[in-house]
Amino acid sequence: MADHQGQSIHALLGDALRDSTDLARKEFALFKTEMSQNVRNLAIGLGMFVGAAVFAIISISLLTQSLVEWLAVRLNSEALASLIVAVVMGAIAGGLVMYGRSKMSASTLAPDRTIRNVQRDATVLSERASA
Secondary structure: OHHHHHHHHHHHHHHHHHHHHHHHHHHHHHHHHHHHHHHHHHHHHHHHHHHHHHHHHHHHHHOHHHHHHHHHHHHOOHHHHHHHHHHHHHHHHHHHHHHHHHHOOHHHHOOHHHHHHHHHHHHHHHHHHHO
8 A cells, every 4th residue: 555655656746747847848939939029029120220220311311402402492591491301300210210119128028928827837836736
């Protein structure tokens, strides 16, 4: 009887170790999947920053002079024309930067599903251990 009980405890411990190892493997696979999605979003955010920089450079080099000259003729003031053009281009570049930053925020990079699963698994394991 004692030998049978020792063997069943040994089997239970072995099963628990196997289940824990399998659970850790699956959680790590989920973590890798979720982090690869987050890295993809980070790359999109970085691309938006590069796009904002390229757009700002092209805008400054191609449009600034022609818009300032056109507005200067309309407004009879080169300074006011320069100010209006600078504000419009700054707003466009700012919008692109804000969109890119939203894609790269820390909250979008956190592996939320993995965290929830690990917390749930810890709860289940502690309930099984106490039972």
